[in-house]
Amino acid sequence: MNRQTADHATLADKFNEDEPRVNWHDQTLWWVRAKRDRIAWTIPEWEQLRDTASSIKLNALGNLHDYLLQFEQQAQQNGAIVHWAADAAEHNRIVTEILQKHGVKRMVKSKSMLTEECHLNPHLEANGIEVIDTDLGERIVQLAKEPPSHIVLPCIHKKKEEIGELFHEHLGTPAGNADPQFLTAAARLHLRKEFLLADAAITGVNFAVAETGEMVVCTNEGNADMGAHLANVHIACMGIEKIIPQRKHLGVFLRLLARSATGQPITTYSSHFRKPREGQELHIVLVDNGRSRQLGREDFRNSLKCIRCGACMNTCPVYRRSGGHSYHNAVAGPIGAILAPNLDMKDYADLPFASTLCGSCSNVCPVKIDIHQQLYKWRQVLVKEGYTSTAKTAGMKVMTGVLSAPGVYKAAGKMGRWVMRAFPGMVNNRMNPWYKQREMPVPPAQSFSEWYKKNKKST
Amino acid sequence: MKVGLFIPCYIDQFYPQVGIATLQLLQKLGCEVEFPQGQTCCGQPMANSGYEHLTHQCNSLFIKNFADYDYIVGPSGSCVLHIKDHLHDPAAEPQAEKIRQRIYELTEFLTDVLKVTSLPARFPCKVGLHQSCHGQRGLGLAQMSELVAAPFSKPEQLLRMVEGVELVPLDRADECCGFGGTFCVAEEAVSVKMGKDRVADHVKHGAEVITGTDVSCLMHMEGILRRQHAGVKVMHIAEILNQYTDEQANS
Amino acid sequence: MSSREKILAAIKQHQPEASALPSLTGLSGNMPGTLEAYRKVLEGLGGVLFEIKAESEIPAILAQQYPGLQRVIAASDIQRTWANEDPHLLEDVDMAIVPGQWGVAENGAIWITEEDIHVRVLPFICQHLAIVLPRERLLPTMHEAYEQIGAPQSGFGVFIAGPSKTADIEQSLVLGAHGAKSLVVFVIG
Ligand code: SF4
Numbered sequence: 001m002n003r004q005t006a007d008h009a010t011l012a013d014k015f016n017e018d019e020p021r022v023n024w025h026d027q028t029l030w031w032v033r034a035k036r037d038r039i040a041w042t043i044p045e046w047e048q049l050r051d052t053a054s055s056i057k058l059n060a061l062g063n064l065h066d067y068l069l070q071f072e073q074q075a076q077q078n079g080a081i082v083h084w085a086a087d088a089a090e091h092n093r094i095v096t097e098i099l100q101k102h103g104v105k106r107m108v109k110s111k112s113m114l115t116e117e118c119h120l121n122p123h124l125e126a127n128g129i130e131v132i133d134t135d136l137g138e139r140i141v142q143l144a145k146e147p148p149s150h151i152v153l154p155c156i157h158k159k160k161e162e163i164g165e166l167f168h169e170h171l172g173t174p175a176g177n178a179d180p181q182f183l184t185a186a187a188r189l190h191l192r193k194e195f196l197l198a199d200a201a202i203t204g205v206n207f208a209v210a211e212t213g214e215m216v217v218c219t220n221e222g223n224a225d226m227g228a229h230l231a232n233v234h235i236a237c238m239g240i241e242k243i244i245p246q247r248k249h250l251g252v253f254l255r256l257l258a259r260s261a262t263g264q265p266i267t268t269y270s271s272h273f274r275k276p277r278e279g280q281e282l283h284i285v286l287v288d289n290g291r292s293r294q295l296g297r298e299d300f301r302n303s304l305k306c307i308r309c310g311a312c313m314n315t316c317p318v319y320r321r322s323g324g325h326s327y328h329n330a331v332a333g334p335i336g337a338i339l340a341p342n343l344d345m346k347d348y349a350d351l352p353f354a355s356t357l358c359g360s361c362s363n364v365c366p367v368k369i370d371i372h373q374q375l376y377k378w379r380q381v382l383v384k385e386g387y388t389s390t391a392k393t394a395g396m397k398v399m400t401g402v403l404s405a406p407g408v409y410k411a412a413g414k415m416g417r418w419v420m421r422a423f424p425g426m427v428n429n430r431m432n433p434w435y436k437q438r439e440m441p442v443p444p445a446q447s448f449s450e451w452y453k454k455n456k457k458s459t
Numbered sequence: 460m461k462v463g464l465f466i467p468c469y470i471d472q473f474y475p476q477v478g479i480a481t482l483q484l485l486q487k488l489g490c491e492v493e494f495p496q497g498q499t500c501c502g503q504p505m506a507n508s509g510y511e512h513l514t515h516q517c518n519s520l521f522i523k524n525f526a527d528y529d530y531i532v533g534p535s536g537s538c539v540l541h542i543k544d545h546l547h548d549p550a551a552e553p554q555a556e557k558i559r560q561r562i563y564e565l566t567e568f569l570t571d572v573l574k575v576t577s578l579p580a581r582f583p584c585k586v587g588l589h590q591s592c593h594g595q596r597g598l599g600l601a602q603m604s605e606l607v608a609a610p611f612s613k614p615e616q617l618l619r620m621v622e623g624v625e626l627v628p629l630d631r632a633d634e635c636c637g638f639g640g641t642f643c644v645a646e647e648a649v650s651v652k653m654g655k656d657r658v659a660d661h662v663k664h665g666a667e668v669i670t671g672t673d674v675s676c677l678m679h680m681e682g683i684l685r686r687q688h689a690g691v692k693v694m695h696i697a698e699i700l701n702q703y704t705d706e707q708a709n710s
Numbered sequence: 711m712s713s714r715e716k717i718l719a720a721i722k723q724h725q726p727e728a729s730a731l732p733s734l735t736g737l738s739g740n741m742p743g744t745l746e747a748y749r750k751v752l753e754g755l756g757g758v759l760f761e762i763k764a765e766s767e768i769p770a771i772l773a774q775q776y777p778g779l780q781r782v783i784a785a786s787d788i789q790r791t792w793a794n795e796d797p798h799l800l801e802d803v804d805m806a807i808v809p810g811q812w813g814v815a816e817n818g819a820i821w822i823t824e825e826d827i828h829v830r831v832l833p834f835i836c837q838h839l840a841i842v843l844p845r846e847r848l849l850p851t852m853h854e855a856y857e858q859i860g861a862p863q864s865g866f867g868v869f870i871a872g873p874s875k876t877a878d879i880e881q882s883l884v885l886g887a888h889g890a891k892s893l894v895v896f897v898i899g
Contacts, residue, residue, distance in 0.1 A: 296724030360605055
């Protein structure tokens with residue numbers, strides 16, 4: 001995939017050219033957030049559950065080395081073949097080799113943000129292997145040749161009319177039909193054929209249990225199961241942070257995941273894959289791709305607790321009004337903004353700044369990642385490492401120079417106010433991003449300090 | 460009780476009436492208030508932009524100004540939060556720590572330290588309360604809608620003591636207004652859109668005045684309201700809490 | 711060094727100090743494990759519940775609920791010739807009737823394992839699904855469910871909660887994505 005060069009602000013600016021569409025996007029996602037709130041309130045011990053989930057994940061991070069070995073050993077005992085990939089390229093190579101060994105030309109894939117992160121699809125296609133994404137939302141963006149814009153709701157940015165058109169073009173549905181029920185039925189028929197034809201299936205992994213070597217995959221559609229139970233080769237791709245210690249811990253995470261994600265009590269299917277089916281080959285690819293590095297960053301390692309529920313995106317007032325693609329990364333939104341700089345500080349230096357630090361993300365996060373605090377900390381790191389423009393740094397230096405010297409500050413402030421009163425045009429121009437859509441504050445005749453000096457005695 | 464009044468830079472420069480209302484309100488409630496001269500900025504705009512390492516001088520100055528007070532009170536949740544979280548000085552760490560523990564945002568000072576239960580104020584008006592994020596989520600001035608926990612709101616508690624105030628309900632009780640410090644210019648489009656949506660929620664529910672604990676958010680929303688030529692005004696909560704009753708005004 | 715060794719070494723070097731695992735007690739609150747609670751949640755998911763005394767009541771109810779079913783198979787059927795065939799051939803199954811082991815009242819989920827269904831794809835590939843659950847096997851929450859299930863015995867197990875569904879198109883909920891289009895739960899006993 002091409003790296004986008006435009007930054008978040010530029011892409012968000014573009015997204016905002018169509019205000020009714022921004023309203024629609026914002027309201028749709030807010031509705032998901034509201035559903036999450038409603039169902040959370042039906043669980044009086046909700047906050048305790050979040051605490052528990054967070055501590056289990058902390059334990060998993062602190063024992064990751066041993067848990068991974070335990071998982072590998074259990075999985076092998078169960079008959080799975082375990083692979084280790086240091087980075088995206090190695091992951092893609094491993095998957096391709098497995099498929100080539102079996103002569104696979106056409107395969108199905110259920111949702112896996114990891115394979116998005118690794119850009120697996122283009123790699124496979126370059127090797128002559130056709131990948132069919134089977135999650136409805138992912139299939140839609142695949143047909144549209146776009147990346148998903150949300151980790152749980154991949155085509156949340158698309159209107160049903162646009163989807164109707166895509167289906168008309170690719171699946172031969174009647175032109176102008178944009179009824180979700182009808183389009184879903186059409187996709188069901190189309191993808192059933194693919195499930196029946198596929199030689200191999202790739203699935204993601206929601207949780208991998210060290211104790212048992214099993215993997216849990218959660219879907220509402222049933223696409224992971226349709227793929228994995230029909231194909232002769234099942235490849236499960238997972239980041240190394242998906243490990244949880246014991247089977248009983250699944251109870252905690254499965255109670256939180258769907259409620260946080262979409263406000264439903266659990267996903268329709270929570271499938272526990274332990275052994276390959278008779279005659280089937282089960283491969284598990286454990287992928288690092290920067291995770292062990294993030295583990296070493298004390299301030300940021302908690303981001304590895306993420307269970308990819310998407311709640312932080314649904315609640316994020318910036319995400320809702322800028323769209324997933326404005327984050328130009330496989331994982332968008334607040335969590336994407338704290339994961340991406342670990343992958344590439346230069347390419348993603350803009351993302352931690354794409355936030356007001358309002359903190360709503362940290363409050364909805366089912367594993368209590370301190371997302372907004374990490375955004376703040378990434379800003380400090382990115383500035384220190386020199387990934388912000390020199391102009392901005394110079395401006396900041398002037399600012400701190402002014403603000404830490406009372407005399408200079410007073411003069412500057414006075415002048416600023418005087419200028420604004422006398423010649424509003426000088427600051428109220430289109431070069432001033434504040435003024436583009438907002439009035440400047442009306443400058444008062446005197447500052448508070450001036451007033452205080454004059455009135456101190458009398459108050 | 461000696462209170463040091465902390466007036467953040469943009470209030471000093473653009474909203475002196477908020478400083479005045481804060482000062483008068485605290486005095487009315489029996490505090491001995493001083494405004495240390497030579498205040499500038501708490502360093503928050505720099506720190507939130509990733510330049511916390513450049514704020515040392517701001518910090519030293521802040522400590523010099525405020526080390527001697529029993530309490531430090533400021534009418535801005537975000538600035539107070541910044542000091543609480545980030546005020547450090549290797550040369551004066553004990554003083555810095557004392558300040559971090561003794562600094563209060565105005566409304567929490569009123570409810571938690573002064574334990575105000577009634578206010579001699581009257582303001583017959585439909586008021587929309589904007590819960591600023593840094594005050595609410597950072598300082599805990601109000602319960603957050605994301606949590607499954609009992610609701611409370613310190614600013615609301617105080618507004619309910621003001622005779623005549625009618626608080627309007629909102630569709631989204633605590634969504635961010637989009638100011639966000641340098642975000643308001645760096646991400647102009649999203650910032651403005653957030654502000655427009657926030658303002659629309661208040662207008663839709665009939666607010667005549669939008670109030671809050673952070674002037675920065677109010678300045679942003681005011682800029683939008685004025686551009687829209689909406690009749691709705693913004694006022695800092697100190698200005699409402701400091702409104703005199705008719706008798707006081709006449710006496 | 712292989713990638714495996716490299717990754718493990720980096721993790722060992724970077725992982726935080728080990729912390730204790732939290733206790734899982736007290737997380738279920740007062741969630742009731744009753745049939746009424748279960749029914750309410752299941753119906754919210756688009757499932758239908760029937761209370762029956764004996765399995766022999768099932769065919770009549772299905773015939774009434776689903777007129778025109780062609781191919782109906784029951785996992786408990788001793789003949790089970792389909793179990794030895796290519797799973798792809800189950801594509802034309804209109805209705806599969808499978809036994810469930812545990813039902814969870816808080817979310818409508820029912821635990822089913824490979825041993826119950828013989829062919830893993832069965833409860834997914836069928837057009838409609840019926841699950842038969844003993845009444846005394848209802849539990850309040852997932853915590854009790856995992857306590858009961860215990861260590862894994864099967865190669866594959868699944869919690870199924872309602873019919874398959876999607877809301878990927880403009881968040882409008884549509885039942886019947888890739889798995890079963892509808893779900894009937896027979897609570898027996
Ligand atoms: S960071 Fe938290 S809220 Fe966001 S996707 Fe991950 S688990 Fe969900």
